[in-house]
Amino acid sequence: MTSTAVLTQNSVDTIAWTPEGVVMIDQTRLPNETNFVTCRTYVDVANAIRTMIIRGAPAIGVAAAMGVALGALHSNNLEADMPLICETLAKTRPTAVNLFWAIDRMRGIYTASKHLDIAQIRARLVEEAQRVREEDIAINEAIGRNGADLVPDGKTVLTHCNAGALATAGFGTALGVIRAAVRMGKKIDVFADETRPFLQGARLTAWELQRDGIDTTLITDNMAGHFLKSGRIGCVVVGADRIAANGDVANKVGTYGVAVLAKENNVPFYVAAPISTLDLTLESGDQIPIEERDRKEVTHIRGVAVAPEGIKVANPAFDVTPNRYVTAIITERGVARAPYIDNLRLLSL
Numbered sequence: 001m002t003s004t005a006v007l008t009q010n011s012v013d014t015i016a017w018t019p020e021g022v023v024m025i026d027q028t029r030l031p032n033e034t035n036f037v038t039c040r041t042y043v044d045v046a047n048a049i050r051t052m053i054i055r056g057a058p059a060i061g062v063a064a065a066m067g068v069a070l071g072a073l074h075s076n077n078l079e080a081d082m083p084l085i086c087e088t089l090a091k092t093r094p095t096a097v098n099l100f101w102a103i104d105r106m107r108g109i110y111t112a113s114k115h116l117d118i119a120q121i122r123a124r125l126v127e128e129a130q131r132v133r134e135e136d137i138a139i140n141e142a143i144g145r146n147g148a149d150l151v152p153d154g155k156t157v158l159t160h161c162n163a164g165a166l167a168t169a170g171f172g173t174a175l176g177v178i179r180a181a182v183r184m185g186k187k188i189d190v191f192a193d194e195t196r197p198f199l200q201g202a203r204l205t206a207w208e209l210q211r212d213g214i215d216t217t218l219i220t221d222n223m224a225g226h227f228l229k230s231g232r233i234g235c236v237v238v239g240a241d242r243i244a245a246n247g248d249v250a251n252k253v254g255t256y257g258v259a260v261l262a263k264e265n266n267v268p269f270y271v272a273a274p275i276s277t278l279d280l281t282l283e284s285g286d287q288i289p290i291e292e293r294d295r296k297e298v299t300h301i302r303g304v305a306v307a308p309e310g311i312k313v314a315n316p317a318f319d320v321t322p323n324r325y326v327t328a329i330i331t332e333r334g335v336a337r338a339p340y341i342d343n344l345r346l347l348s349l
């Protein structure tokens with residue numbers, strides 16, 4: 001994996017397939033440095049997902065698809081190597097279902113191409129990975145169109161974590177809805193939770209919305225209740241990492257608290273996500289695996305200790321918001337409302 005610093009850059013691609021390899025913006029270095037890393041092997045891609053160089057459910061899915069394609073390009077015995085390539089990528093992070101969805105999709109292409117020669121199989125896998133990326137941008141634009149009407153004009157939208165262009169191949173899911181509402185001419189501004197401990201809100205959402213010229217105010221996570229009670233927040237829009245058949249939503253830790261506070265204050269709570277984030281094999285959110293991350297993310301900020309050495313730490317990266325707090329789920333195929341058990345299945349057909 002190699003890293004390149006770019007000093008000025010107008011439009012940022014989260015991830016791209018290039019002749020040199022898979023190029024990603026390094027999200028661990030934002031907002032201080034705009035750096036791009038080139039992944040030359042599928043192991044590089046797996047490491048990039050694990051270390052959060054790329055993160056956000058749809059972006060992880062695109063990266064995994066490109067990782068499989070990269071693995072195939074360097075293999076002379078696909079039948080022997082494909083299981084290891086897929087397994088290595090699948091083991092990187094457990095919660096975002098888009099990772100497994102993308103690997104399954106690539107495995108399907110491989111199975112359907114087995115009768116071809118190896119050069120043709122590789123070409124098909126590379127094409128498919130690029131298609132996953134292109135489709136993701138189109139899907140996010142459709143999510144934006146479907147959600148923009150729900151955003152009240154003249155009010156503030158609250159969001160948590162980063163469900164923006166950086167969390168996807170482009171445009172974003174929750175931030176896609178905000179961008180589409182702005183494009184419609186709605187006068188809105190955004191409150192972005194900083195999103196401890198990894199600070200996706202402060203480092204990434206604030207960065208990308210500021211670049212877009214969208215009026216954005218950064219708040220710490222514990223300020224959300226104060227502003228939800230104040231009457232200025234018109235709605236909450238967040239993304240999702242996995243949505244169970246009953247509409248329970250796993251998203252960045254802290255989302256559940258925001259959802260409860262939104263309901264308490266009669267503020268609509270919307271989840272924006274592609275159909276590939278639905279996991280209809282799970283009856284409820286209780287079955288969603290929750291990633292536990294390194295204790296140092298909690299005890300340290302940018303390498304500086306903020307807690308006593310040896311303190312016990314819990315660091316679940318996600319929480320599950322029960323469906324009763326979710327006003328609607330905005331997808332590229334339309335908007336689902338309760339009863340989710342019926343309406344998500346209908347959208348997924």
Ligand code: MRU
Pocket residue numbers: 055056057058096160161162163164167168172173174200238239240241251252253317
């Ligand atoms: O740990 P992360 O940064 O991968 O978590 C990201 C989130 O929780 C996002 O809100 C979610 O993936 C939706 S992104 C469109």
